[in-house]
Amino acid sequence: MTTGKLWAISDLHVAFAENRAIVEGLRPESDADWLLVAGDVAERVEDVEWALGVLGRRFAKVVWAPGNHELWTPRDDTLGLRGVARYQHLVKLCRAAGVVSPEDPYPVWDGEGGPAIVAPLFLLYDYTFRTGGARDKQEALDRAYETGVVCSDEFMLHPDPYASRDEWCRARVAETEARLEACGRELPMVLVNHYPLVREPTRILRYPEFALWCGTEATADWHTRFPVRVMVYGHLHIPRTSRHDGVRFEEVSVGYPREWKRPRHPRVGLRQILPEPAGR
Numbered sequence: 001m002t003t004g005k006l007w008a009i010s011d012l013h014v015a016f017a018e019n020r021a022i023v024e025g026l027r028p029e030s031d032a033d034w035l036l037v038a039g040d041v042a043e044r045v046e047d048v049e050w051a052l053g054v055l056g057r058r059f060a061k062v063v064w065a066p067g068n069h070e071l072w073t074p075r076d077d078t079l080g081l082r083g084v085a086r087y088q089h090l091v092k093l094c095r096a097a098g099v100v101s102p103e104d105p106y107p108v109w110d111g112e113g114g115p116a117i118v119a120p121l122f123l124l125y126d127y128t129f130r131t132g133g134a135r136d137k138q139e140a141l142d143r144a145y146e147t148g149v150v151c152s153d154e155f156m157l158h159p160d161p162y163a164s165r166d167e168w169c170r171a172r173v174a175e176t177e178a179r180l181e182a183c184g185r186e187l188p189m190v191l192v193n194h195y196p197l198v199r200e201p202t203r204i205l206r207y208p209e210f211a212l213w214c215g216t217e218a219t220a221d222w223h224t225r226f227p228v229r230v231m232v233y234g235h236l237h238i239p240r241t242s243r244h245d246g247v248r249f250e251e252v253s254v255g256y257p258r259e260w261k262r263p264r265h266p267r268v269g270l271r272q273i274l275p276e277p278a279g280r
Contacts, residue, residue, distance in 0.1 A: 004032025004111040006118075010194065010234025011040040011067065011253035014051050018257040022268060023051050028059050029081040034113055035059040036118065036273065038252060039067025039194030040236040042280045045079050049093050061107060063100040065120040066090060067194040067235060068213070072156035083160030083168070087122070092269040102176075105182065107235055109190065113274030117183055119175055121193040121201065123219065126166035129199050137166065144209040151213035173218045180226050185210050188229040190273060196233045198244050201251065205236065223247040230273050240265045248276065 007028070014020045015234065028035070035055055041048045043066075048070055056062045069089055073082045081089050094101040102122040109116045127137040134140035144150050162168040183189070191197065195215035202211040214235060223231055223244060230248045237255035241248065252271040255258060260268045 004030050004034065005272055006034050006109050006111060006113065007270040008036035008038060008232045008250060008252040008273050009196055009270055010038035011237060011252065011255050012051055013040060013254065013256060014042045014047050016257050019254060022254060023054060026055065026270060032060050033062045034109060036192045036232055037062060037064045038192050038232050039065050040069040040234060043069050043072050045093065048090065052094065052097050052099050055244050056099050059127050061100065063118055063192060064094055065102060065192045065194055066122050068153050068157055071156055074156055075247060078261065082158040083162065108187065109274060113276060115187055116274065117187050119180065119189055119191050121191060123172050123176060123193055123195065123196060123216065124165060124169035125213055126216045127212050128217040129212060129214050131208045140212055144212060147209050149207045149209040151210065153213055163271045169216055173216060185227050188227045189229055190230045190232065192232045192256040194233065196249060197231055200244055201242060201249065202235060204238065232273060
């Protein structure tokens, strides 16, 4: 077994100068430390490449799962790629930088708290985290638009060549489920996904309607079906530790400066995943 620790962070949003400075200040404790990045590094591919490059040179291994922001295609985007083509471009970028993506073999963490399979996931969402008794996707979306709580994904995250984001989500869930099943049960897992696998973490959102863009009910039992030791996620910008059916969930996001600068906001920075810190 090697020495070192397994760390995690997400929602770096390095388009903000203050967040870029946070990335510039991130350092491992040892040469054997790994880092899990659970999405939303940036919108511009150049910024994603910069951030993952910086972190990849500092940590022994960096594992990345995409967020929704990396998949945006803004009007002023210079890359010109949408949907699956954009995701595939990001995967190539990761491989060139030596960063593990959801399309690569799952590495095994053999440091403190290991061994454990580290599985970066790309699952998206399918509008099943509905609120207010909405009966279907359209009714839920209608209510979200009425309240003014609508994720920018509706305008900038294109599912090409899929007909919809939820169709893309269903395809990703089926493919990922098969890969996790093939891993067997011999080693515990650390799952890394931009969205929580279960709905419960979204129930503390300030705007409940935003839960529509936060995951899928299709993964509600994955933390118990598979030998999951820790589930790492971001997206909600509410960093905390919670437990669901006895499994530890870690929300590890940095968020926007206007959020993390608030009084009493949890300390922004790396979150230790393995070994589990005493008292957590």
